Amino acid sequence: MPSDPRSPDKPMLRALAGEAVWPPPLWLMRQAGRYLPEYRELRAQAGDFITLCTTPELAAEVTLQPIRRFGLDGAILFSDILMLPWALGQPLRFAEGEGPVLAPVRDAAGLATLAPERVAEAITPILETVRLVREALDAHAPRVALIGFAGSPWTVACYMVDGRGTGGAFHQARALAHGDPALFARLIRMVTEATAEYLLAQAAAGAEALMLFDSWAGILAPSQFRRWVIEPTVELVRLLRKRLPTGYPLIGFPRLAGPMLAEYAQRTNLQALGMDTAMDPRWAALAVAPDQALQGNLDPIALLAGGMALEVEARAILGAMRGRPYVFNLGHGIEKETPPEHVAALVRLVRAG
Amino acid sequence: MPSDPRSPDKPMLRALAGEAVWPPPLWLMRQAGRYLPEYRELRAQAGDFITLCTTPELAAEVTLQPIRRFGLDGAILFSDILMLPWALGQPLRFAEGEGPVLAPVRDAAGLATLAPERVAEAITPILETVRLVREALDAHAPRVALIGFAGSPWTVACYMVDGRGTGGAFHQARALAHGDPALFARLIRMVTEATAEYLLAQAAAGAEALMLFDSWAGILAPSQFRRWVIEPTVELVRLLRKRLPTGYPLIGFPRLAGPMLAEYAQRTNLQALGMDTAMDPRWAALAVAPDQALQGNLDPIALLAGGMALEVEARAILGAMRGRPYVFNLGHGIEKETPPEHVAALVRLVRAG
Numbered sequence: 001m002p003s004d005p006r007s008p009d010k011p012m013l014r015a016l017a018g019e020a021v022w023p024p025p026l027w028l029m030r031q032a033g034r035y036l037p038e039y040r041e042l043r044a045q046a047g048d049f050i051t052l053c054t055t056p057e058l059a060a061e062v063t064l065q066p067i068r069r070f071g072l073d074g075a076i077l078f079s080d081i082l083m084l085p086w087a088l089g090q091p092l093r094f095a096e097g098e099g100p101v102l103a104p105v106r107d108a109a110g111l112a113t114l115a116p117e118r119v120a121e122a123i124t125p126i127l128e129t130v131r132l133v134r135e136a137l138d139a140h141a142p143r144v145a146l147i148g149f150a151g152s153p154w155t156v157a158c159y160m161v162d163g164r165g166t167g168g169a170f171h172q173a174r175a176l177a178h179g180d181p182a183l184f185a186r187l188i189r190m191v192t193e194a195t196a197e198y199l200l201a202q203a204a205a206g207a208e209a210l211m212l213f214d215s216w217a218g219i220l221a222p223s224q225f226r227r228w229v230i231e232p233t234v235e236l237v238r239l240l241r242k243r244l245p246t247g248y249p250l251i252g253f254p255r256l257a258g259p260m261l262a263e264y265a266q267r268t269n270l271q272a273l274g275m276d277t278a279m280d281p282r283w284a285a286l287a288v289a290p291d292q293a294l295q296g297n298l299d300p301i302a303l304l305a306g307g308m309a310l311e312v313e314a315r316a317i318l319g320a321m322r323g324r325p326y327v328f329n330l331g332h333g334i335e336k337e338t339p340p341e342h343v344a345a346l347v348r349l350v351r352a353g
Numbered sequence: 354m355p356s357d358p359r360s361p362d363k364p365m366l367r368a369l370a371g372e373a374v375w376p377p378p379l380w381l382m383r384q385a386g387r388y389l390p391e392y393r394e395l396r397a398q399a400g401d402f403i404t405l406c407t408t409p410e411l412a413a414e415v416t417l418q419p420i421r422r423f424g425l426d427g428a429i430l431f432s433d434i435l436m437l438p439w440a441l442g443q444p445l446r447f448a449e450g451e452g453p454v455l456a457p458v459r460d461a462a463g464l465a466t467l468a469p470e471r472v473a474e475a476i477t478p479i480l481e482t483v484r485l486v487r488e489a490l491d492a493h494a495p496r497v498a499l500i501g502f503a504g505s506p507w508t509v510a511c512y513m514v515d516g517r518g519t520g521g522a523f524h525q526a527r528a529l530a531h532g533d534p535a536l537f538a539r540l541i542r543m544v545t546e547a548t549a550e551y552l553l554a555q556a557a558a559g560a561e562a563l564m565l566f567d568s569w570a571g572i573l574a575p576s577q578f579r580r581w582v583i584e585p586t587v588e589l590v591r592l593l594r595k596r597l598p599t600g601y602p603l604i605g606f607p608r609l610a611g612p613m614l615a616e617y618a619q620r621t622n623l624q625a626l627g628m629d630t631a632m633d634p635r636w637a638a639l640a641v642a643p644d645q646a647l648q649g650n651l652d653p654i655a656l657l658a659g660g661m662a663l664e665v666e667a668r669a670i671l672g673a674m675r676g677r678p679y680v681f682n683l684g685h686g687i688e689k690e691t692p693p694e695h696v697a698a699l700v701r702l703v704r705a706g
Contacts, residue, residue, distance in 0.1 A: 165520075167518075167520030167521065168520065168521065171654075171688075174652075174654045175654055175657060175658065177654075178652075178654050178655055178657070178658035178662040179658045179662070218609070218611075218631050219630075219631065220630075220631065221630050221631065221650075221651075221652040221655070221666065221684065222631070222632075222633040222634075223665070223666060223669060224652070225631070256571070256609060256611070256631070257611075258571075258609070258610075258611025258612060258631055258632065259611060259612050259632070259633055259636040259640075260631070260633060277572075277573075277574050278571050278572065278573065278574065278575070278578070278609070278611055278613075279575075279611065279612070280575040280612055280613060281575075283612040287612075297574075298574075299527075299531075299574040299577065301524075301527045301528055301530075301531050302531055302574070304528060304531070305528065305531035305532045309531040309532070312576070313574065313576060316576060331574065335524075
């Protein structure tokens with residue numbers, strides 16, 4: 001690990017460290033993407049999605065596009081949570097209009113096809129992207145924090161077992177977790193360890209904060225949530241903390257956790273918690289410790305609608321978060337039909353506090 | 354309305370009235386359905402799904418099948434929440450393997466094609482099913498309560514606007530709610546009033562409790578949840594209470610409401626609240642008033658798995674609910690691959706308290 005390279009002046013890092021920075025720093029989930037004409041242009045040249053994620057110059061450019069256009073406080077590595085199974089050797093493709101498709105892993109034989117020893121080599125181009133983005137930010141946008149990320153073990157395992165998004169049902173993964181918990185635990189352990197390696201490499205390459213996306217945490221019953229979301233996350237955080245500088249910021253996003261957010265926040269002891277669209281920010285502010293930052297949770301549909309809907313919703317969240325460590329964000333990824341002017345209007349509104 | 358025909362001896366009605374009946378009464382969401390060989394046999398003869406729902410003898414038989422097999426405490430009318438838009442004149446079909454398909458309503462012209470004055474006539478066969486089931490229960494299973502139901506206005510409007518299940522995204526409905534709230538409010542009002550008429554007719558025909566299924570309540574941001582879930586439900590409950598006997602039991606099921614369940618329970622003042630699979634029963638027990646019954650929330654995947662997984666999960670919920678008014682149920686509909694013996698084992702387990 002390098003010595004701690006974080007700048008104390010970056011508003012996003014100050015908020016993640018527990019300071020009630022106001023106006024709050026902001027970035028937006030999926031801020032790099034199809035709603036931007038400059039992204040669509042580059043995407044058309046790049047070919048398929050995996051090529052885009054593994055070509056450092058292109059992925060770095062895409063990461064930086066929304067920073068240039070909107071002056072946000074955080075840049076998030078352009079990649080996908082399924083690049084980890086891909087790095088483990090699981091066949092992956094992104095089919096137009098149908099989302100990701102993986103060759104499902106559902107038994108010991110499937111598990112044996114995965115190759116954790118391949119990860120270090122496979123992620124090389126992604127780490128190069130991190131380096132390129134960090135250099136560009138240091139040179140041209142020194143107040144912008146670079147965020148690395150990965151999926152959380154449960155969510156990544158959902159895709160690995162079902163092989164598709166399944167509209168969030170993930171029957172096969174949930175059935176395997178109940179029906180053969182020993183095998184499922186082996187898969188979760190492999191993913192947890194590979195994810196720790198992947199995230200530590202991102203930090204070493206220049207990421208200044210790391211976010212864990214647990215998009216499908218909320219589909220589990222509480223007992224299963226504790227076993228497959230909280231416990232593996234606690235273990236992942238332990239593996240990360242052993243090697244990261246003290247206080248290095250980690251953000252968890254257990255989407256649709258509902259009331260389980262309180263237990264997740266307390267057990268994982270992460271610096272920051274993402275709130276999904278459905279979460280009441282006032283409830284979350286009471287449910288997590290006052291020194292844990294919150295992040296979120298404007299409805300992307302309000303951003304799509306713009307005008308009064310956007311203003312009313314954004315102001316309600318700002319009102320609920322004032323006075324505590326907080327990072328403004330959406331509660332879910334930006335919609336691809338969103339007019340970029342709506343994003344610009346939102347940035348002005350948040351900057352005005 | 355008829356005079357109050359409820360039997361004070363039915364365990365399910367005692368629990369809904371606020372009594373901590375133990376062992377708790379139980380029924381299971383989608384207890385009539387494809388996991389039962391006798392259902393599959395009848396379904397093969399009946400032709401399409403709408404014909405099944407609108408042929409009283411067949412729908413009544415399907416409703417009664419799980420009662421005969423398992424001796425449950427509640428029989429729920431075999432129907433579908435989309436029979437209301439169907440009764441309003443919106444073209445509907447159930448396509449094999451792709452779920453329901455409606456001709457979407459997205460503007461004033463679409464709204465004008467709906468015909469609330471058709472509802473009374475259209476629902477006649479469904480009310481006849483209620484009468485037949487109630488007669489059969491009175492004659493052969495006098496301790497079993499008959500539950501009528503409808504979708505809640507928000508969830509029904511989701512399908513009416515998007516026209517399909519959309520994996521729970523309902524982009525068009527959410528965009529209309531933000532983008533043209535006046536038009537969306539007109540749709541919600543029409544659905545609310547038609548639903549009140551539909552439910553009151555079910556009660557008059559012999560239903561002894563009514564359940565409101567709000568399957569997609571949890572996809573909304575809190576402000577939208579208040580406006581499109583809580584407020585229309587409050588209005589619907591007001592319309593029902595005006596005409597129902599005092600204390601007639603109403604059950605709300607705002608699926609994935611998360612922490613918003615507390616506000617929903619308090620504002621609607623329903624006798625009972627359904628808990629979805631993701632809800633922590635211990636949290637719910639603190640969040641709702643002690644005289645409001647809870648219902649739920651075994652993971653249907655645990656029932657599918659059977660054995661230890663089923664026993665551990667069921668016992669945890671029983672432990673959390675002991676001492677308060679409670680109705681045992683699943684947190685989501687039964688999975689179609691569930692072995693009927695697993696259901697029988699669950700019934701024995703719950704009956705043993």
